[in-house]
Amino acid sequence: QWRAVLRQLVALGHVAAEGEFNTLALQDSARAVLKGEVELRLREAKEKKPRGKASRTGARPKAGPALGLDAEAQQRFEALKAWRSEVAREHGLPAYVIFQNTTLAEMARVVPGDLAELGEISGVGAKKLEAYGREILRVLGRD
Known part of the structure; x- marks a missing residue:
């Protein structure tokens, strides 16, 4: 929390970093603040959420309910995600x-029968259709 307060004091011009080692120095305006002659309003620092894989474990909801997929569509969605991970790697x-997940979810929901139907799904442009279309149909069991 003190870092957030210090950043605010620097932003307000009451404290500055000086010299080769960025030593903190009070500026002329700081005297009035310290004497209570100037009212100082600081924002309360928000608590940061931890980052990294360990903190995300279980944090995200499953795609099924959020994307409105039934059990069969969810299985197709998971297969498409696995395929996408392999291609990305x-x-x-x-x-x-x-x-994107929303595009994969739509593919899993619609189950296009050919490249033309696949091309109608939002997020599937001509280049991606050409590059990945046949593989997507294979993953969906439509080849």
Whole structure:
């Protein structure tokens, strides 16, 4: 919390970092603050949530209820996610660059029968259709 207060004091110009080692120094305006002659209102620091894999375990809801998928569509969705992870790993890309979860969920829900139907799904452009279309149909059992 003291770091947040210090950042605010620097932003207000009451404290400054000086010299080679960024030593903190009070500025002229700080005297009035310390004497109570100037009212100082600081924002309360929000508590940060921990980051990293350990903190995310179990934090995200399953895709089924959130994306409105029934049990069979959920299985197709999971298969598409596994395929996407493999492709992303092969190309050294984040998975969402291949397709977003909402696009995969729509594929799992609609189960397109051919490339034309697949191309009608939001998030499936001409390039992605050409690059991944046949593989997606294979994963969905439509090849």
